Amino acid sequence: xxxxxxxxxxxxxxxxxxxxxxxxxxxxxxxxxxxxxxxxxxxxxxxxxxxxxxxxxxxxxxxxxxxxxxxxxxxxxxxxxxxxxxxxxxxxxxxxxxxxxxxxxxxxxxxxxxxxxxxxxxxxxxxxxxxxxxxxxxxxxxxxxxxxxxxxxxxxxxxxxxxxxxxxxxxxxxxxxxxxxxxxxxxxxxxxxxxxxxxxxxxxxxxxxxxxxxxxxxxxxxxxxxxxxxxxxxxxxxxxxxxxxxxxxxxxxxxxxxxxx
Amino acid sequence: xxxxxxxxxxxxxxxxxxxxxxxxxxxxxxxxxxxxxxxxxxxxxxxxxxxxxxxxxxxxxxxxxxxxxxxxxxxxxxxxxxxxxxxxxxxxxxxxxxxxxxxxxxxxxxxxxxxxxxxxxxxxxxxxxxxxxxxxxxxxxxxxxxxxxxxxxxxxxxxxxxxxxxxxxxxxxxxxxxxxxxxxxxxxxxxxxxxxxxxxxxxxxxxxxxxxxxxxxxxxxxxxxxxxxxxxxxxxxxxxxxxxxxxxxxxxxxxxxxxxxxxxxxxxxxxxxxxxxxxxxxxxxxxxxxxxxxxxxxxxxxxxxxxxxxxxxxxxxxxxxxxxxxxxxxxxxxxxxxxxxxxxxxxxxxxxxxxxxxxxxxxxxxxxxxxxxxxxxxxxxxxxxxxxxxxxxxxxxxxxxxxxxxx
Numbered sequence: 001x002x003x004x005x006x007x008x009x010x011x012x013x014x015x016x017x018x019x020x021x022x023x024x025x026x027x028x029x030x031x032x033x034x035x036x037x038x039x040x041x042x043x044x045x046x047x048x049x050x051x052x053x054x055x056x057x058x059x060x061x062x063x064x065x066x067x068x069x070x071x072x073x074x075x076x077x078x079x080x081x082x083x084x085x086x087x088x089x090x091x092x093x094x095x096x097x098x099x100x101x102x103x104x105x106x107x108x109x110x111x112x113x114x115x116x117x118x119x120x121x122x123x124x125x126x127x128x129x130x131x132x133x134x135x136x137x138x139x140x141x142x143x144x145x146x147x148x149x150x151x152x153x154x155x156x157x158x159x160x161x162x163x164x165x166x167x168x169x170x171x172x173x174x175x176x177x178x179x180x181x182x183x184x185x186x187x188x189x190x191x192x193x194x195x196x197x198x199x200x201x202x203x204x205x206x207x208x209x210x211x212x213x214x215x216x217x218x219x220x221x222x223x224x225x226x227x228x229x230x231x232x233x234x235x236x237x238x239x240x241x242x243x244x245x246x247x248x249x250x251x252x253x254x255x256x257x258x259x260x261x
Numbered sequence: 262x263x264x265x266x267x268x269x270x271x272x273x274x275x276x277x278x279x280x281x282x283x284x285x286x287x288x289x290x291x292x293x294x295x296x297x298x299x300x301x302x303x304x305x306x307x308x309x310x311x312x313x314x315x316x317x318x319x320x321x322x323x324x325x326x327x328x329x330x331x332x333x334x335x336x337x338x339x340x341x342x343x344x345x346x347x348x349x350x351x352x353x354x355x356x357x358x359x360x361x362x363x364x365x366x367x368x369x370x371x372x373x374x375x376x377x378x379x380x381x382x383x384x385x386x387x388x389x390x391x392x393x394x395x396x397x398x399x400x401x402x403x404x405x406x407x408x409x410x411x412x413x414x415x416x417x418x419x420x421x422x423x424x425x426x427x428x429x430x431x432x433x434x435x436x437x438x439x440x441x442x443x444x445x446x447x448x449x450x451x452x453x454x455x456x457x458x459x460x461x462x463x464x465x466x467x468x469x470x471x472x473x474x475x476x477x478x479x480x481x482x483x484x485x486x487x488x489x490x491x492x493x494x495x496x497x498x499x500x501x502x503x504x505x506x507x508x509x510x511x512x513x514x515x516x517x518x519x520x521x522x523x524x525x526x527x528x529x530x531x532x533x534x535x536x537x538x539x540x541x542x543x544x545x546x547x548x549x550x551x552x553x554x555x556x557x558x559x560x561x562x563x564x565x566x567x568x569x570x571x572x573x574x575x576x577x578x579x580x581x582x583x584x585x586x587x588x589x590x591x592x593x594x595x596x597x598x599x600x601x602x603x604x605x606x607x608x609x610x611x612x613x614x615x616x617x618x619x620x621x622x623x624x625x626x627x628x629x630x631x632x633x634x635x636x637x638x639x640x641x642x643x644x645x646x647x648x649x650x651x652x653x654x655x656x657x658x659x660x661x662x663x664x665x666x667x668x
Contacts, residue, residue, distance in 0.1 A: 054564075056440075059447075063446075064435055072565065078563045101550050106563060106564025128288055130286060133286060153291035154296075155294040156294065178450060179447075180452060221579055
């Protein structure tokens with residue numbers, strides 16, 4: 001049933017984790033974000049997360065905040081998101097969207113799911129929507145056959161991990177640290193413990209994110225996760241014009257360790 | 262003291278914090294455990310005699326409650342001759358109603374065994390109150406304040422620092438209250454094990470709208486007894502300013518079961534709601550999720566949050582507490598905008614006629630009372646929540662009225 005199942009099963013067949021790269025749509029410009037995402041796809045991202053720039057991104061650190069601000073200042077509109085997703089699909093890539101909840105509400109919950117599915121999007125990550133409040137979203141994503149990725153955190157109780165796993169489809173997003181997005185020097189020690197706890201509740205693939213910035217860190221996570229999620233480092237790489245090199249480094253990283261399952 | 266102040270009411274939300282379609286928890290999973298913990302501690306505390314006694318003692322011996330009820334006859338002469346009474350939250354320690362909530366939440370912080378408190382502030386009233394409670398109870402205190410607000414409320418920044426708090430100017434977004442809340446949430450998610458987020462208004466994710474309201478219910482409980490004693494009857498109207506809505510919800514609840522009493526919230530109309538420069542969320546906003554709850558929000562058609570504008574830093578917020586959204590929809594309360602100019606006129610009028618300098622926030626409620634009094638006529642009886650004193654607003658007044666010393 002999951003739209004993302006082929007991504008993870010292909011990686012599993014190669015005994016490795018999937019590389020999942022994030023970029024805000026509209027950053028550095030609308031056309032520029034399409035170019036960067038195409039590069040990420042061709043250089044080795046198995047899946048891309050297209051971020052929807054939001055005025056009040058409470059889960060993001062300063063790197064992604066500034067990228068979102070730049071996109072909004074550049075005139076980015078929510079309707080532009082679907083063209084960005086479409087361009088990923090046309091380039092042979094696979095895309096999910098990562099968005100705060102209020103823009104989805106404003107666009108219309110069902111309409112958002114419908115238009116994303118029509119653009120070739122496979123799912124949505126919702127960092128500030130928990131399943132407890134997700135009834136309308138679950139209905140819309142079912143109706144339009146989109147995966148929905150909720151988050152678990154080191155602070156989640158067993159009961160909440162269970163609820164979140166049962167409510168998700170495609171994969172589960174495990175935040176490896178208690179904190180906001182942003183590249184870090186050391187990969188969190190909380191991540192392996194969290195992934196182990198989550199696996200008690202579900203066979204669903206688990207993507208781990210927050211803080212990864214290079215191939216060596218990606219390899220560390222790939223040893224126990226099904227997907228390695230990289231965000232702020234890609235935003236910084238756009239500024240430094242090193243997106244292809246970063247993608248290659250990370251893609252090598254996820255191939256260095258045997259996959260967990 | 263009112264032992265039942267925190268008792269559950271028929272107006273409480275459901276167990277996940279919904280007031281009808283409003284409220285709830287629209288926030289990261291990483292913080293759900295913290296708000297669950299807070300809700301569990303609060304549910305125990307609100308019926309625990311030991312907690313209630315300690316809270317009552319602090320309100321009496323530290324905050325200076327009960328606050329007075331003062332009639333304002335010379336001011337009332339400008340309000341169509343209706344009688345006007347002022348609930349004097351400006352006389353509380355630290356100069357506003359905010360102390361009620363911070364003492365309650367600081368006590369909860371101690372109960373939860375947390376050592377560090379973070380808070381957001383707009384005008385600085387909540388920041389000063391939080392820094393004060395933390396000094397009293399030996400808690401580390403960090404206050405996030407938009408850079409724009411640190412400039413227009415420099416005196417309060419100094420007060421917070423003197424009280425031992427660390428004040429962090431927030432330089433992202435519109436650099437005002439909403440961005441200070443964003444930054445406090447980012448701190449909280451990274452430090453939630455030892456840190457309590459002492460939210461300053463009756464907004465945010467459940468249980469904040471309930472517990473902040475309850476810590477302020479003392480305002481309405483006292484005011485109801487006082488006005489019955491002084492005027493011999495219930496007021497026709499209770500008027501309060503609404504930014505996030507904490508002082509308003511506190512006084513409204515004293516009268517919510519008295520159907521003859523109209524509850525009127527006065528919102529910051531800025532340059533006028535026909536312009537884009539205002540903060541009148543309930544008058545001109547649309548449903549959305551901001552800072553953890555569903556409520557009315559000022560936003561564009563894409564759901565991007567708008568910047569609010571008000572002469573009052575404490576009302577300069579594009580969201581509002583979810584219970585106000587519920588009361589608006591149910592019709593139990595009504596909400597009206599007051600422009601900067603109307604508020605400043607009322608600010609000057611109360612100062613000159615009654616010898617009371619109100620906070621610019623509270624001046625919005627006073628401006629509302631001037632209009633409501635004319636509507637009610639000489640038989641009318643109005644209770645205004647004077648939520649804070651205006652010492653902090655002298656810089657604003659100097660600029661508005663040209664009160665500087667002639668050279």
